Amino acid sequence: MFKTDRIRLPLLLLVAVAVLSTGCSDSDTQDVRQESPAVPVILGEAQTRRVELILEQVGTLAANQDVTLRAESEGRVVNIAFQEGREVARGDLLVQLDSERIEAAILSLQARMAELNARLHNQLRTLERNRPLVERNLISQLQFDNLETEILETRSQIDGVQANLAQERTRLADTRIRAPFAGVVGARTLGVGDYLRPGDAVVSVVDLDPLEISFQVPEALKPKLSLGQGVSLRVAAYPQQVFEGVISFIAPRIDISTRTFQVKAQIDNAERLLSPGMFARVEVITDVFEQALTVPWESVIRTEEDTYVYTVEDNLARRVPIRLGRITANWAQVLEGDLAPGAPVILEGKFAARDGMRVAPQTVTPRQ
Structure with missing residues (x-):
């Protein structure tokens, strides 16, 4: 019995010493934590600026306008009036096709037109001279009707010649290939003497x-x-x-x-x-946004779960979640977040900072 008590007493003393030691250790740790140095940081500033969303x-x-001109008439190229890669105005002549046969046909039709017009003029005069004669029965009504029929036939022939003349003039215009609008002509792919048929490519024009x-x-x-x-x-x-x-x-x-x-x-x-x-x-x-709030891009921390910055109040770091808008190489627009213009934000030292940690600002660096 006495032996057992002697053993128990030293054990109780050891437990008491351990408890006192533990208490002293916690107090010492708190003192050390309170005396730990502040984290040095460099600050920037939240600013307002004009922000454009782009x-x-x-x-x-x-x-x-980009077209490839094509021949609308058949003929041999007799003149190339453009220089490739140069600007042209609307209506400028680019290529001329042989038009001698068409011009000869036009002259022939014009002569035929003059002949028919002269005939019609004489027929009308004869008709007017005979009108009082038929009224006095000096000529038969049949003769008078024949004169009117001849006039109708002459007029019909004139209409036919006019149609042919218009067609030949159109063919003549088609031998002169002109720029449809102002632009730059493309590469030259043909030469004088080439024979073109309707639909053949001539040259491109680009506005x-x-x-x-x-x-x-x-x-x-x-x-x-x-x-x-x-x-x-x-x-x-x-x-x-x-x-x-x-x-x-x-x-x-x-x-x-x-x-x-x-x-x-x-x-x-x-x-x-x-x-x-x-x-x-x-x-x-x-x-x-004329007065958008922005922070230096260097101050922003982005993770998979959150985006935030550290601001500083009374030399204590405060974590502020934010939602960003436009981002540039120098700054980011803040759409949501408990920040005000002029608020200091941590630029360097942000990854070492923690919410509520003491910090030692070194300088304030304005960001543009």
Whole structure:
């Protein structure tokens, strides 16, 4: 019995020492935690600015008018009046076909027309001279009727000659192939002496100003677009240059397979820098926020579950969830979040910060 009590006493003393030691350890840990140094951070600032929401689409430039002229009359090429790749005005002569036979036919028809007109004139005079004679029965009614019939036949012949003359003049005009609109002619593929038949290709003419681009737009943005609205365009050939244009067409129907609608824009090309077939990137401003709240992009932390920034109040980091709008390389628009203009946000040191942690701001760096 006495042996057992002697063993129990040392055990009780050990337990008491352990309890006292544990209490001292927790107190020491709290003191250490309270005295841990603040995390150094560099701050930026939430700012208001004008933010434009921009629709970015791609498309291919095309000419408003691009035609291949074809021969409408048969004949030999006697003159090529254009230089390939040069600008031409509407109505300029491009190619002349041999027209000697047609011109000879026109002269013959004109002579025949003069002859018939002279005959008709004489017949009308004879008819008028004989009108009082038939009234006095000095000539028969049959003779008078024959004169009227001859006049009708002459007039019919005149109508036929006029029709043939108009046809030959049309054929003559077809031997002169002219530019249907102002533009640039394409490559020359024929020479003097070539024989053309109706339908043979002669040369292409392309209208380069303005050019047109077509692109698809999501149906949700249809209320944001209107005819005459400005667009901007960039191409790889001139990466630093922005070309301007306006919306010229908005499709009245939605493509149910893509839930988009077609939009066309006319692009100014007075300097002839752009060419049909170029791949282009189009930008259209769909909305404007004059006083949008933004934060430096460097301050934003994005995870699969959340997007947030750390702001600083009384040297304590505070985690603020946000919802973003437009994002650029330098800043991001804040659509939702407990932030005010001028609020400091952590730029450097954000990944080391925790909600409620003491921080030591080093400087405030304004972001543009």
